[in-house]
Amino acid sequence: MKEHIIAVIKQIEIDHDITILFACDAGSRSWGLASKDSDYDIRFIYIHNLNWYLSIDQKRDVIEIPNKDPISIPLHPLLDVSGWELTKTLRLFRKSNPPLLEWLRSNIVYYQSYSTIEKMRGLEKSIFSPKSCLYHYLNMAKRNFREYLQGDEVMVKKFFYVLRPILAAKWIEKYSSIPPIDFQILLDNLLPSGELKDTILILIKRKVAGEGLNLEPRIDKINEYLTKEIGNLEAYTQGLNIDISDPTYELDQLFRYTLNEVWHR
Template sequence: MKQHIQQVVKQIEIDYDVKVLYACESGSRAWGFPSKDSDYDVRFIYVHQKEWYLSIDHKRDVIEIPSRDKISIPIHELLDVSGWELTKALRLFRKSNPPLLEWLRSNIIYYQSFTTIDQMRHSAKNIFSPASCIYHYLNMAKGNFRDYLQGNEVKIKKYFYVLRPILAAKWIEKYNTIPPIKFEELVKDIINPGELKDEIATLLERKIAGEELTLEPKIDVINQYLTKEIEHLEHFTKNINIEIPDPTNMLDNLFRDTLEEVWG
């Protein structure tokens, strides 16, 4: 599959007249709990030629395959490919956008070229905003908890989509750093040994083994933990306020340097 993804990346460059700087896995495969039929959630950052930026008109700054865009070769049915144009990515980077920070820390890299991504990784610790990231993860957890885990019977695989953002937020609270992308690393550090940790481990084993994990009775010990931590983090976020120096000038220079490096 990696070779096919790289072929798709190269075809995107040809069909859209861009250069791809980076492509990685961003979903359950990167988080460490894929099922046998999990999609490949490929995310990438790309840059247009210089002339594209010299225009008074706003232009579309994403490429989404196969949902809104297409390329001239067939793609595997499990592929979900989405990319951000570089200035869009840098604006989100300036806001400490958690999905983008996760892309940069992905342990599954399909493609990387030029120096831009390494420079972004090097700058991430200075741009990282604990408040912005905790708000993001907390809101994600609250939405998924509300939508998927309120009945007596739930799709218990959805627990991962509440547990992971809660644990990422707890990591930030504990260490004031960007959380690791691997789910098991978060569990190992944040959850104390006991019934809760055992239930999570069992759930993880079942999902990775390929069990469907359809509607089943909810797991009370996990629900209780999530309810408690959502309430705690809501209170915690009211008191967190860390000023981050404005990185705009540095990111402007990175953008200009990228154009020169890529296109000359």
């Protein structure tokens, strides 16, 4: 599959006249929760040629394949591929955007070229905003908790749609750093041994075995834990106030450097 993914990346470059700087997995595979039938959630960062930026009009800064944008080779049905243009990426990076930070931390990198991504990783600590990331994960957990875990029966994979953001938020609370993307690392660091952890470990085995779409009776022990942690995190976040210096100058310089590196070698 990796060879096919690389071929897709190269074809996107040709079809859309761009240069891709980075491509990774940002879904259940990178979380360590994939089954053999899980999608490949490919996310990439790209840059246009110089003339694209020398325009008075703002242009579309996202590529979504196959839903909204074409590709001229057959695409494996398990591939979901989308990417962000570099200036959009850097604006989101300035805001400490959690999905982007997860891309940069993915343990499944399919492709990387030029020095931009390593330079971004070098700036991670200075742009990381604990408060904005906590709000992101907490709001995701609350929304998914209301939507997925209130019925008498719950789809196995939906438990992780709430557990993972809660554990990511708890990681930030405990370590004040960007949480790892691997679910098992979060679980081992933040949940003590016991009945609750054992229950989650069984769900992991079922998810990886391909039972993610199976229905499971609602697990009250998990719901009680989530309700408690949502309340704790809401209280903690309200009192959190950390000033982050404006990184715009450094990000402007990085964008200009990348333009020069890619197009004026």
